Amino acid sequence: MTAPKRKKARANGEGTIYQRKDGRWEAAGYVLAANGTRRRVRVYGSTRREAADKLAERIADSNRGFPVATADSTVGEYLTYWLGSVAVHRLRENTHTRYSACVRLHLIPGLGTKKIARLTTKDVRTFLDRLRTTCQCCTQSLDTERKQCCAIGECCQKRLSPSTVTYLHSVLKSALEHAVREDELPRNVARNVKAATPRPRRFRPLTAGEARQFLAAARADRLHALYELALRTGLRKGELLGLHWEDLDLNGGAASIRRSLQRTRTGGLTHLPTKTRASERRIALPAECLRSLREHKDRQEEESETAGPVWSDSGLVFTTPTGRPLDPANLTRRFRSFLDRAGLRRIRFHDLRHSTATLLLEQGVDLVVIKELLGHAHIGVTAGVYAHVRLQLQRQAIDTLGHALGQDDDPDDPRIAAVVR
Known part of the structure; x- marks a missing residue:
């Protein structure tokens, strides 16, 4: 009698694969977890091959030293893994820095010890409600060293703004959505929490009279061309500072917006892609801007001759007197000083962009044209921000x-x- 053939045993470390009662295939094996230990991970597929391939991918990542999230991970462990292995490759650096601050200051202290597989909609809702009602000085012991306010029993009631709570909610949703895509979670419980839409930030754009006063005062400023371009075209601060002379067609009266100058934590002043793909655009330049840009170019050539060997030929339109890039923070300070000297009320630099859109709306310009000029990805963004019909x-x-x-x-x-x- 011939003995039945035995199935070939899987090699050590390859894990196990079997078919569940619901028809799906499940594969399980040990991988490097986010906290540095080895944990068992389970993946699923509609076929045996699909489940085996998913498990092999996880084990390969683990063997290369990349931590892999598991269903047994805590929320804190998973968020750490997600920031370091997933979000870092998908987000702009400044956005990743903001996400990291949200995770460190709020998400991990509030939800970090809970198992991600056992996180419920109620947990998320309770966490968000607590953020809305709890003084952050008390929660984070911000006044302990200063021995004031909350530390001496006089709570300052410093709560997070509704927009900050909404932002924290969106960060958590993004992280859990990735867990769902990796088959670690059956559903995203954070999506089941309906957060109240915060009221849009109130801003007071320049009126037509104030805009004329602004332009008149700007004529005497070294950055006259920048201020005029900002108000007449609605370009973002980073887009203005990232403009190169090669981006401008002064004869044809147009500008190509290709990049943005931003300060990042690791790279300092860095040229980055525009905010969205729609932000990379070509816009028409008003005659007044063409005139001021030509004057600015002549002034820059004079500054180059004056600076001599210390001049840095960056090719940028707006620079320091020695040709170096203008720091966005320094421009903000210069802008405030300019407003004070001109006798104009304090506004943010970004409010020049709001002023452009509002003044165009008041002149009856179509919303689609404004969207294209401002470089919004969707007309809904334009309508949502600027349809505050005055x-x-x-x-x-x-x-x-x-x-x-x-x-x-x-x-x-x-x-x-x-x-x-």
Whole structure:
């Protein structure tokens, strides 16, 4: 009698694979976890080969020294793994830095010890509610060393803003969404928590009169061309500082927006891609900007001659007097000083961009044109930020409708037809 053939045993470290009662295939093996220990990980697939391939990929990453998240990981361990192995390759450096701060200051202290596989919607909702109602000085012992405020029993009630809580919620959702894609979680419990939409930041863009005063005062400033370009085109601060002369077509009256100058923690002043793909665009330049840019170019050539050997030929449009890139933080300080000297109220530099859009809206420019000029990815972004129709626009709309409804004249009157159209 011939003995039945025995199945070939899997090699040590290859894990196990079997078919579940629900028809799916499950593979399990040991990998390097986020906390440095070795833990058992389970992956699933619709076929045996799919499950085996997923497990092999996890084990290969582990053998190369890359930590792999497991269902037994705590939320803190998983967030650490996600930041260091996943998000770091997908986010801009400054965004990754903000995410890291959110994880370190709030997510790990609030949810870090919970098992990621046992995290519930109620846990997330309770955590977010606690953030909204708890004084952060008390929670993080911010006043302990200073021995003031909360440390002496006088709570300052320093709570997180609604927009910050919403941002923390979005970071948690992003991390858990990756866990779902890696088959570590069946669902993203953070998505089941409906966070209240925070009210948009209130801003007071320049009125037409203030904008004229701003432009008049800017003529005497060394960065006249930058301020005028910011107000007349709505370019972002980083886009302005990242402009090279080769990006400008002064004869054709156009500019190509290709990059942004940002300060990063590791690279210092760095040229980065534009904020979104839609932000990489070509825009028309007003005649006033062309004139001021030509004057600025002449001034820059004079500064180059004055600086002599210390001049740094960066090719940038807006530089220091020695040709080096302008630091965004320094521009912010210069802008505040300029507003004070000009007798204008304090606004953020980014509010020049808001002013551009608002003034264009008041002149009846179509929202699609404004979207293209500002480089928004979707028109919904433009509508959401700038459809705060000001009182003047509301009055114009009401008067137009009232004129149409209150006319007793001949309906074929061309004046009425023009209003209706």
